[in-house]
Amino acid sequence: MGGPPTIFVHALPGSPTAAVGAWVRSGSAHEDAGEAGVTHLLEHLLLRRCGERTPEAIAELIDSLGGAVDAFTTHEACAVTAHVPAERFAEALDLVLDAVFRPRLRADEVELERRVVAAEFDLVQDSPAEVVAEHALAACWGDHPLARPVLGRREVVERLGAGDLELFHRARFTPANLLLVALGPVDEALIRRRVAGLDRPGAPPPPLAAPHWRRGVTVEERDGLEQVYANLVLPALAAGDPEAFALGVLNQLLGGGASSRLFRELRDRLGLVYDVGSSVFEAGAAGVLEVTFSAPVRQIGACWDAAFGVLGDVAAGRISDAEVHLARQALAAGVVLGAEGTDALLEAHAAELMARSRPFDAAAIRRELEEVTPERVRALAAKVVHLEALAGAVCGPAAGLRLPEAVSRRVA
Secondary structure, eight states: OOOOOEEEEEEOTTOSEEEEEEEESOOGGGSOGGGTTHHHHHHHHHTTSBTTBOHHHHHHHHHHTTSOEEEEEOSSOEEEEEEEEGGGHHHHHHHHHHHHHOBOOOHHHHHHHHHHHHHHHHHHHTOHHHHHHHHHHHHHHTTOGGGSOTTOOHHHHTTOOHHHHHHHHHHHSSGGGEEEEEEESOOHHHHHHHHHTOOOOOOOOOOOOOOOOOOEEEEEEOTTOSEEEEEEEEEOOOTTOTTHHHHHHHHIIIIISTTSHHIIIIIIITOOOSEEEEEEEEOSSOEEEEEEEEEEGGGHHHHHHHHHHHHHHHHTTOOOHHHHHHHHHHHHHHHHHTTOSHHHHHHHHHHHHHHHSSOOOHHHHHHHHHTOOHHHHHHHHHHHOOGGGOEEEEEEOGGGOOOOHHHHTTBO
């Protein structure tokens, strides 16, 4: 059996608002291939009918609380959160715990939500940017669970029934898997009493093995598009890695802001694109650094040249001390602004607790950012921005799929 739930309470006396969230440490990457999509489908039903509440009663309660109640699924968790007036906290807590631990799954409502999820599958397929994001992870991580879309597989979701969801819920949605975070002028004793009443056996899913990296770029031809969409990935760091803050600085100066290399070169100086940037995806077992852009077919050749020029310079360590300083400033400001309000602070605490088993501490994070030296960033760039390991995905019309040699020689 698993251990006790993790409960973190951040008391904020006098705050007019409160927030609470329940994260179940079991996401789409913890599903077997034959149940790919079960967590996301189940998430759709958590706030539909739970405890003794009907769908109508839940909808009315959410509206009366201010409408800031949400459920979502990630690769590594499924969560229900609420941001409410402080005096309504007890009601929000009961709703969140009932949704996570006492959903009532009916066959007819499973069928309704399956139709909604089918519409989500269609929306993804209609978005080239989302298609290349999904294909890029599959290109670099193959059939590893982290490479599967959070929505799962359409053919699997189409056959999941209420009984399948109930069995999965009973096994995974247990106190042993629970991270509960609460903020505001809240009663910690009340919270602990409510959680103590959740008496269900269960254990966390086993940790995921690190995926094997595969280089190669997949290409999907789509007529009718005016742009070519690219998502390039490089092997980065797992969540909680000691160099995570250096990676954040590297990402910021590469493509994370208006002064970043990619934005200044491809958009501001050359005018080749509207959208360009970089981002970091970190999971417990592995991570990637992503570079994304979309460019008109007539400009795609110049766009490839410019993007690889930037990546080559960064990989070679041609990063100035001033760039590192500015990137640190931007991230430090984001730490403060990103935790403004109980709802944002709720997410910040949960993210830190999930990744590093510690609550969010703005001062500590800013100190760690200050310790990121230009030398550390250059060393990490040489390790991460290793173009021989490049993987990813490209989608666009045939006329725009003439890839540069740096990509085409590694087409998957």
